[in-house]
Amino acid sequence: MDAELFSKWLGAVRVLTRDQRRETFMMLALSEADDDPDWALSDAFAAVNDPVVAGASMAMASSPPGDAQSPSVTLARPMGTDGLADELAAAARSRVAALGCPHCDAKEVRPWGHAHGLPRYRCTDCRRTFNALSGTPLARLRHKGRWPDQAQALMTAESVSKAAARCGVAYTTAFRWRHRFLVAPALDKPTRLNGIVEADETFILESFKGRRADLPRAARTRGGKPEKTGLSAEQIPVLVARDRAGATIDAVLPKLDRASVTAVLSGVVTPANQLCCDGGKAIAAFARVGGIPYHVLPKPGGPKPEAPDWHINNVNAYHSRLKEWLRPFHGVATKNLSHYLGWRRTLEAFGHGKEPGQWLSSALGSGAYQQVTL
Numbered sequence: 001m002d003a004e005l006f007s008k009w010l011g012a013v014r015v016l017t018r019d020q021r022r023e024t025f026m027m028l029a030l031s032e033a034d035d036d037p038d039w040a041l042s043d044a045f046a047a048v049n050d051p052v053v054a055g056a057s058m059a060m061a062s063s064p065p066g067d068a069q070s071p072s073v074t075l076a077r078p079m080g081t082d083g084l085a086d087e088l089a090a091a092a093r094s095r096v097a098a099l100g101c102p103h104c105d106a107k108e109v110r111p112w113g114h115a116h117g118l119p120r121y122r123c124t125d126c127r128r129t130f131n132a133l134s135g136t137p138l139a140r141l142r143h144k145g146r147w148p149d150q151a152q153a154l155m156t157a158e159s160v161s162k163a164a165a166r167c168g169v170a171y172t173t174a175f176r177w178r179h180r181f182l183v184a185p186a187l188d189k190p191t192r193l194n195g196i197v198e199a200d201e202t203f204i205l206e207s208f209k210g211r212r213a214d215l216p217r218a219a220r221t222r223g224g225k226p227e228k229t230g231l232s233a234e235q236i237p238v239l240v241a242r243d244r245a246g247a248t249i250d251a252v253l254p255k256l257d258r259a260s261v262t263a264v265l266s267g268v269v270t271p272a273n274q275l276c277c278d279g280g281k282a283i284a285a286f287a288r289v290g291g292i293p294y295h296v297l298p299k300p301g302g303p304k305p306e307a308p309d310w311h312i313n314n315v316n317a318y319h320s321r322l323k324e325w326l327r328p329f330h331g332v333a334t335k336n337l338s339h340y341l342g343w344r345r346t347l348e349a350f351g352h353g354k355e356p357g358q359w360l361s362s363a364l365g366s367g368a369y370q371q372v373t374l
């Protein structure tokens with residue numbers, strides 16, 4: 001923006017209403033989040049926390065008046081305690097032990113002092129130094145001492161407002177942490193499924209939540225209802241495939257066709273598997289072309305007595321749990337949908353034994369499926 005225009009813009013700030021000021025703060029915070037990973041400004045915005053959507057000026061505009069009241073953030077811990085929590089230290093150590101050097105993948109590394117509260121290591125191969133957060137989505141985030149609280153917030157799928165209060169950070173920081181912590185879990189998928197595999201697609205309502213410009217249509221109010229019932233361009237296809245041990249792969253499909261299904265399942269489901277599906281063209285075509293034995297099952301109803309193993313009940317139950325779990329988020333931005341799929345997949349993979357430390361490990365790239373290379 002040129003200097004003259006900027007000066008006019010600044011002048012206009014004086015006449016903004018309280019709500020307009022709030023919206024402006026949010027836009028500034030978001031644009032800063034986009035380009036500055038070390039986002040110190042966020043803590044100044046503790047008061048700017050719409051409980052509905054982080055930074056979605058569109059959603060704020062479409063919320064009823066009064067809905068954007070800001071609950072004040074209570075600090076769970078005093079600010080400035082950036083000490084390394086035990087859980088994080090353990091997750092960091094196991095990441096280094098499992099993955100070795102982030103620069104060259106060599107496994108032999110030596111302790112190399114400390115910096116910024118983190119142990120450093122030096123690779124005996126490439127001789128470069130690093131810490132356990134180097135090259136991860138968490139590198140350079142602040143307030144490490146509060147990350148176990150963030151992990152806890154993910155385990156219980158808390159709203160951003162609650163997570164912000166738990167961690168003692170601003171709403172906008174909590175939203176950003178959520179997504180930084182979900183980058184690695186979203187990529188953590190099994191590379192092979194075993195034995196009988198159930199695959200089926202489901203549809204999730206498209207949302208432009210959080211998007212500020214170039215909306216292809218008018219904004220819906222939050223949650224929203226599709227304009228047309230049934231399958232339409234507003235329904236995003238999501239593929240889920242799950243084996244009988246519970247290993248699960250899923251993906252947002254650009255299009256429900258054989259090529260998209262193949263891109264997700266190729267090498268993961270092979271002719272060594274038995275694939276159960278409902279006869280939808282895309283999955284059946286993937287199986288036929290790939291020479292994978294497949295069984296077409298009617299969607300509702302139990303398996304036939306003579307073939308009790310051929311059914312898609314597990315994958316359909318997974319769809320139901322996923323949708324039920326997504327409901328309190330009141331519609332997730334389609335651009336973030338893969339993060340939410342990974343979040344749900346990780347929750348399912350951890351089962352009841354989940355601990356904050358497991359989530360920290362996942363966020364650092366040592367996820368439940370241990371497959372992530374960042």
Ligand SMILES: [Zn+2]
Pocket residue numbers: 101102103104105106123124125126127128
């Ligand atoms: Zn190295």
